[in-house]
Amino acid sequence: xxxxxxxxxxxxxxxxxxxxxxxxxxxxxxxxxxxxxxxxxxxxxxxxxxxxxxxxxxxxxxxxxxxxxxxxxxxxxxxxxxxxxxxxxxxxxxxxxxxxxxxxxxxxxxxxxxxxxxxxxxxxxxxxxxxxxxxxxxxxxxxxxxxxxxxxxxxxxxxxxxxxxxxxxxxxxxxxxxxxxxxxxxxxxxxxxxxxxxxxxxxxxxxxxxxxxxxxxxxxxxxxxxxxxxxxxxxxxxxxxxxxxxxxxxxxxxxxxxxxxxxxxxxxxxxxxxxxxxxxxxxxxxxxxxxxxxxxxxxxxxxxxxxxxxxxxxxxxxxxxxxxxxxxxxxxxxxxxxxxxxxxxxxxxxxxxxxxxxxxxxxxxxxxxxxxxxxxxxxxxxxxxxxxxxx
Amino acid sequence: xxxxxxxxxxxxxxxxxxxxxxxxxxxxxxxxxxxxxxxxxxxxxxxxxxxxxxxxxxxxxxxxxxxxxxxxxxxxxxxxxxxxxxxxxxxxxxxxxxxxxxxxxxxxxxxxxxxxxxxxxxxxxxxxxxxxxxxxxxxxxxxxxxxxxxxxxxxxxxxxxxxxxxxxxxxxxxxxxxxxxxxxxxxxxxxxxxxxxxxxxxxxxxxxxxxxxxxxxxxxxxxxxxxxxxxxxxxxxxxxxxxxxxxxxxxxxxxxxxxxxxxxxxxxxxxxxxxxxxxxxxxxxxxxxxxxxxxxxxxxxxxxxxxxxxxxxxxxxxxxxxxxxxxxxxxxxxxxxxxxxxxxxxxxxxxxxxxxxxxxxxxxxxxxxxxxxxxxxxxxxxxxxxxxxxx
Numbered sequence: 001x002x003x004x005x006x007x008x009x010x011x012x013x014x015x016x017x018x019x020x021x022x023x024x025x026x027x028x029x030x031x032x033x034x035x036x037x038x039x040x041x042x043x044x045x046x047x048x049x050x051x052x053x054x055x056x057x058x059x060x061x062x063x064x065x066x067x068x069x070x071x072x073x074x075x076x077x078x079x080x081x082x083x084x085x086x087x088x089x090x091x092x093x094x095x096x097x098x099x100x101x102x103x104x105x106x107x108x109x110x111x112x113x114x115x116x117x118x119x120x121x122x123x124x125x126x127x128x129x130x131x132x133x134x135x136x137x138x139x140x141x142x143x144x145x146x147x148x149x150x151x152x153x154x155x156x157x158x159x160x161x162x163x164x165x166x167x168x169x170x171x172x173x174x175x176x177x178x179x180x181x182x183x184x185x186x187x188x189x190x191x192x193x194x195x196x197x198x199x200x201x202x203x204x205x206x207x208x209x210x211x212x213x214x215x216x217x218x219x220x221x222x223x224x225x226x227x228x229x230x231x232x233x234x235x236x237x238x239x240x241x242x243x244x245x246x247x248x249x250x251x252x253x254x255x256x257x258x259x260x261x262x263x264x265x266x267x268x269x270x271x272x273x274x275x276x277x278x279x280x281x282x283x284x285x286x287x288x289x290x291x292x293x294x295x296x297x298x299x300x301x302x303x304x305x306x307x308x309x310x311x312x313x314x315x316x317x318x319x320x321x322x323x324x325x326x327x328x329x330x331x332x333x334x335x336x337x338x339x340x341x342x343x344x345x346x347x348x349x350x351x352x353x354x355x356x357x358x359x360x361x362x363x364x365x366x367x368x369x370x371x372x373x374x375x376x377x378x379x380x381x382x383x384x385x386x387x388x389x390x391x
Numbered sequence: 392x393x394x395x396x397x398x399x400x401x402x403x404x405x406x407x408x409x410x411x412x413x414x415x416x417x418x419x420x421x422x423x424x425x426x427x428x429x430x431x432x433x434x435x436x437x438x439x440x441x442x443x444x445x446x447x448x449x450x451x452x453x454x455x456x457x458x459x460x461x462x463x464x465x466x467x468x469x470x471x472x473x474x475x476x477x478x479x480x481x482x483x484x485x486x487x488x489x490x491x492x493x494x495x496x497x498x499x500x501x502x503x504x505x506x507x508x509x510x511x512x513x514x515x516x517x518x519x520x521x522x523x524x525x526x527x528x529x530x531x532x533x534x535x536x537x538x539x540x541x542x543x544x545x546x547x548x549x550x551x552x553x554x555x556x557x558x559x560x561x562x563x564x565x566x567x568x569x570x571x572x573x574x575x576x577x578x579x580x581x582x583x584x585x586x587x588x589x590x591x592x593x594x595x596x597x598x599x600x601x602x603x604x605x606x607x608x609x610x611x612x613x614x615x616x617x618x619x620x621x622x623x624x625x626x627x628x629x630x631x632x633x634x635x636x637x638x639x640x641x642x643x644x645x646x647x648x649x650x651x652x653x654x655x656x657x658x659x660x661x662x663x664x665x666x667x668x669x670x671x672x673x674x675x676x677x678x679x680x681x682x683x684x685x686x687x688x689x690x691x692x693x694x695x696x697x698x699x700x701x702x703x704x705x706x707x708x709x710x711x712x713x714x715x716x717x718x719x720x721x722x723x724x725x726x727x728x729x730x731x732x733x734x735x736x737x738x739x740x741x742x743x744x745x746x747x748x749x750x751x752x753x754x755x756x757x758x759x760x761x762x763x764x765x766x767x768x769x770x771x772x773x774x775x776x777x778x779x780x781x782x
Contacts (some may be wrong), residue, residue, distance in 0.1 A: 079723070
């Protein structure tokens with residue numbers, strides 16, 4: 001316990017324990033310890049952009065089995081502002097979530113949302129996607145300061161993401177900058193004593209740049225390593241090879257986080273390759289669009305075929321939505337624009353993802369992950385072709 | 392228990408027990424028994440237009456203390472259709488609510504929503520407010536058939552509502568038609584054996600027409616009496632006098648339902664005059680617009696003054712929203728358009744209404760309703776002037 005500026009901080013050391021050998025083709029089973037509790041890995045983090053996982057309360061999240069959530073540095077910086085959240089007791093107190101929180105760096109949103117942006121070696125100048133007019137400056141120290149004010153359990157370093165396709169030279173420059181920023185992030189002061197920081201690997205679709213990027217970060221030495229800049233348009237096989245290649249450089253003792261991905265099969269493949277942490281807006285966003293995940297594939301709830309369908313979304317699912325409501329009712333809520341439908345769909349989709357992770361962990365602990373993976377594709381009438389699942 | 396068409400119906404007789412003498416100025420305390428459970432009166436019914444109280448699950452409703460809900464015949468007739476709901480196990484099964492349900496007659500929506508409508512003695516021809524093109528015909532038997540298909544616990548008879556202001560002749564014609572329809576409603580067959588039916592009093596702002604209307608309904612003899620056609624623009628004192636006058640004709644043993652009203656003080660005044668049942672969209676609709684009820688008056692959560700306000704909406708409130716979240720967080724959810732905010736606000740506002748009813752019942756049972764009423768206005772810095780509360 002340390003006391004600074006009259007405030008009391010409990011410095012609980014971040015810890016990652018690997019529970020299996022993490023052998024090739026078997027995936028890794030582990031536990032991350034944070035000041036706000038433990039996270040069983042491989043884990044999926046529901047996305048709470050503005051300090052709320054869209055449509056859900058903290059109790060909903062607990063009920064469906066969320067152990068950790070992700071929140072967005074960029075968005076909270078703009079609204080309501082990190083200083084305000086700090087004054088309100090941090091993000092945990094503000095949103096009423098007492099479990100672990102990982103915050104992203106803001107780099108991806110500056111890249112994907114900002115209209116005007118100017119990336120220089122000292123940081124990035126951008127205009128808010130909200131008003132378009134006001135300019136903001138984000139540099140590595142600022143990104144840490146924001147996340148620290150939020151009280152994040154796992155802080156990520158500011159990175160530069162490049163579009164797909166990009167010239168080699170541009171991707172190389174972004175890797176160099178991301179490394180430079182990672183160093184500054186590592187050195188920057190933060191109030192709560194030693195906080196967990198993850199470095200972010202960039203490098204576009206260039207194998208040697210990905211290698212250069214992870215090696216640079218390993219030299220700085222982070223608590224964990226995030227793989228950024230994926231799922232921006234590149235081919236799936238290219239991506240999977242780059243992920244595998246990058247992971248091969250990371251020591252087994254370090255947690256690996258694949259940012260912003262993906263579909264259930266993307267997750268299964270990445271687990272196979274040794275990823276421990278995931279986040280993605282797909283389950284929540286698709287829920288709001290009426291696209292629901294099931295054990296036999298996805299369904300689009302607004303389709304007329306569900307008008308009188310008295311079955312639950314997924315007969316194998318144990319979520320509140322499936323235990324209580326029919327497809328017909330969910331379709332009705334969707335077509336009448338009832339807000340309740342958004343929540344019930346979100347509960348289902350997130351439960352599906354979190355339950356998938358539970359099944360994955362169970363399979364890993366019983367050393368039958370490969371069978372589990374084959375069974376998964378079989379049920380969805382997908383087949384494995386090389387490393388890739390094909391419908 | 393009766394068996395018809397191979398289906399089994401449990402005919403539980405509707406019952407209304409008055410627990411106090413219902414003396415003047417004291418309000419009535421009672422219990423309504425329905426096949427789906429008991430309702431303590433005076434009671435407020437949250438409105439579930441399309442088979443969902445907007446933003447809330449059935450569990451949410453139970454948690455905040457709802458004992459009965461209202462659903463709209465007109466809306467469910469158009470979407471998804473009453474026959475579909477019957478095939479899906481009735482509205483209780485469809486929406487997962489196992490408590491009592493009262494359905495309105497559809498008369499008010501035809502009046503307030505329909506563009507084109509033609510009211511004739513045999514029924515009303517109207518165009519849907521949804522597509523404007525398709526014509527529908529609603530007559531007394533159809534209104535009963537729809538509500539019966541929904542499996543409603545308390546069915547209301549089709550009525551004709553007139554605008555404010557209306558010519559005496561038009562209001563008189565509507566009263567006659569409503570009486571004629573009430574007779575046909577009373578006689579019409581319905582599957583579930585004897586179902587509870589409420590007649591609806593009309594008559595615009597004309598005292599003698601209100602009197603004529605209630606007397607006509609009393610001759611037909613209903614299980615309860617609803618006061619319709621109020622809160623359409625008439626003055627408050629005019630309305631209160633009409634309500635009082637109408638109630639004076641209804642036998643004490645019959646439950647009285649004031650349709651579609653109102654603000655908390657409207658409810659308190661109507662309870663004083665002997666009303667047992669209420670419904671209103673105000674708590675739910677206002678919640679979605681960020682207008683929250685509190686023990687010291689209403690607050691508009693989007694106001695900048697709440698930006699850093701660490702207090703709950705109402706320090707005296709015991710709802711989930713107030714126990715868990717600050718005004719600052721609710722304002723943040725509102726300004727960022729987060730769906731969770733709609734639900735948290737709705738939970739609060741409905742809890743406020745349902746808790747108000749609980750307090751009213753407690754005051755009635757302890758024979759201190761008038762003190763309670765004075766205290767209520769005092770806290771809101773309102774004063775009583777004649778029968779009316781003034782800010």
